[in-house]
Amino acid sequence: MTPRLSVPKEKLKFVLLEGIHPSAVEALKQDGYSNIVTSPKALAGDELRETLADAHFLGIRSRTFLTAEVFAAAPKLTAVGCFCIGTNQVDLDAAMHRGIPVFNAPFSNTRSVAELVLAELILLMRGIPEKNAILHRNGWVKSAANSYEVRGKTLGIVGYGHIGTQIGVLAEHLGMSVVFHDIEAKLPLGNARQAPNLDALLQQADVVSLHVPETPQTQDMIGAAQIARMKPGSHLINASRGTVVDIDALTAALESKHLHGAAIDVFPVEPTGNDAVFTSPLTRFDNVILTPHIGGSTAEAQANIGKEVAAKLIRYSNNGSTTSAVNFPDVALPEHAGRSRLLHIHRNVPGVMARVNERLSSAGINIAAQYLRTNDDVGYVVIDVEDATRSAALDALCQVPDTIRCRVLY
Numbered sequence: 001m002t003p004r005l006s007v008p009k010e011k012l013k014f015v016l017l018e019g020i021h022p023s024a025v026e027a028l029k030q031d032g033y034s035n036i037v038t039s040p041k042a043l044a045g046d047e048l049r050e051t052l053a054d055a056h057f058l059g060i061r062s063r064t065f066l067t068a069e070v071f072a073a074a075p076k077l078t079a080v081g082c083f084c085i086g087t088n089q090v091d092l093d094a095a096m097h098r099g100i101p102v103f104n105a106p107f108s109n110t111r112s113v114a115e116l117v118l119a120e121l122i123l124l125m126r127g128i129p130e131k132n133a134i135l136h137r138n139g140w141v142k143s144a145a146n147s148y149e150v151r152g153k154t155l156g157i158v159g160y161g162h163i164g165t166q167i168g169v170l171a172e173h174l175g176m177s178v179v180f181h182d183i184e185a186k187l188p189l190g191n192a193r194q195a196p197n198l199d200a201l202l203q204q205a206d207v208v209s210l211h212v213p214e215t216p217q218t219q220d221m222i223g224a225a226q227i228a229r230m231k232p233g234s235h236l237i238n239a240s241r242g243t244v245v246d247i248d249a250l251t252a253a254l255e256s257k258h259l260h261g262a263a264i265d266v267f268p269v270e271p272t273g274n275d276a277v278f279t280s281p282l283t284r285f286d287n288v289i290l291t292p293h294i295g296g297s298t299a300e301a302q303a304n305i306g307k308e309v310a311a312k313l314i315r316y317s318n319n320g321s322t323t324s325a326v327n328f329p330d331v332a333l334p335e336h337a338g339r340s341r342l343l344h345i346h347r348n349v350p351g352v353m354a355r356v357n358e359r360l361s362s363a364g365i366n367i368a369a370q371y372l373r374t375n376d377d378v379g380y381v382v383i384d385v386e387d388a389t390r391s392a393a394l395d396a397l398c399q400v401p402d403t404i405r406c407r408v409l410y
């Protein structure tokens with residue numbers, strides 16, 4: 001049976017996991033949403049399925065994995081907000097086929113990551129992580145060996161997007177020379193140069209910093225062969241995704257001293273909460289800065305992300321707009337004051353729109369406005385009708401073959 005999801009605002013249940021900033025709850029409450037459940041942790045397995053059994057909206061960060069099975073157990077789920085940049089933790093295709101748009105915050109924490117990386121590259125080039133560790137063990141090694149200024153050195157940026165470009169600009173202000181590698185042709189900012197390929201970048205950089213998304217192509221992108229091409233004594237920074245670096249290859253390169261140091265913020269497997277245990281072969285190296293995936297975890301970034309993604313969920317819930325959804329036809333809608341708005345998500349097969357209009361017409365319903373966007377698989381049509389015909393219109397729409405979801409906005 002076609003899910004018919006029409007629920008008054010105060011009954012819509014929002015679940016916000018992974019310690020999403022209170023600014024999200026504030027925004028939701030201000031808009032009249034009161035059924036909000038929060039948790040500081042990521043959830044998985046039965047716990048996640050039980051929590052989602054009656055949830056309409058879900059907010060997550062990078063550690064809650066939403067698979068096709070999870071969506072199958074969440075019949076009322078209407079939209080997902082990733083309160084972060086990465087959406088690799090969500091099966092976007094499965095969400096789309098269930099009529100669930102997924103939103104994220106594509107910019108809000110990028111400056112925070114850029115600042116952390118800048119700090120790390122200076123600390124690594126000066127050998128500070130080892131020196132710090134020695135003093136914490138009551139030792140004292142005052143030496144200029146393996147300690148360098150960053151001025152005049154080369155920074156290699158892999159993935160020249162929102163974060164990579166900011167780091168490039170900041171590093172040039174420190175007097176560094178910037179080279180980048182990206183699968184797209186990119187406008188170089190400042191004096192940065194696009195390397196002809198990844199190998200060319202690895203061979204010339206004193207510090208390599210990774211800023212690519214998690215995709216099948218970036219899986220183990222930096223393995224033994226790539227590390228071998230890096231300059232002896234160079235450094236690696238990864239604040240992108242844990243799957244991008246082969247940790248065993250990095251461990252071997254640190255053991256052989258081919259690399260002088262590394263700063264790693266993300267790991268192939270990360271603990272689900274602050275009470276869990278972290279293990280990694282990298283913990284034994286003094287010359288490795290390890291941070292618990294906090295590249296984007298600043299007060300400023302989290303507060304902004306909370307507001308930004310909550311606003312996207314509120315807009316979709318109140319008005320039906322899917323603007324900036326990462327997996328869905330993009331429909332930007334005007335207000336619908338004085339009318340009722342129906343949302344109809346369907347499989348994008350021939351004849352659906354004809355049947356939608358036929359059914360409404362034979363039920364005697366006048367269409368005041370209609371907006372349609374499709375992608376290869378899914379169509380999203382929004383129809384405004386007079387308030388008096390709302391219920392009949394919903395009945396007619398929900399019976400159209402190939403409907404995935406239909407609902408009326410309150």
Ligand SMILES: NC(=O)c1ccc[n+]([C@@H]2O[C@H](COP(=O)([O-])OP(=O)(O)OC[C@H]3O[C@@H](n4cnc5c(N)ncnc54)[C@H](O)[C@@H]3O)[C@@H](O)[C@H]2O)c1
Pocket residue numbers: 085086106109110113158159160161162163164181182183184211212213214215217218239240241265266293294295296297
């Ligand atoms: N550590 C953290 O807390 C933290 C915070 C924010 C983002 N991130 C991670 O950083 C990643 C990058 O963020 P962003 O905002 O710069 O994203 P972005 O989309 O703006 O930039 C990513 C760049 O990588 C390029 N790219 C994609 N595949 C590539 C490949 N195979 N080889 C080379 N280049 C490739 C893209 O063309 C793009 O220019 C995010 O996807 C996220 O996973 C981590």
Ligand SMILES: O=C(O)[C@H](O)COP(=O)(O)O
Pocket residue numbers: 061062063083084085086087109293294296297
């Ligand atoms: O994708 C992101 O924005 C970062 O990896 C941050 O993830 P987090 O919200 O889990 O810290």
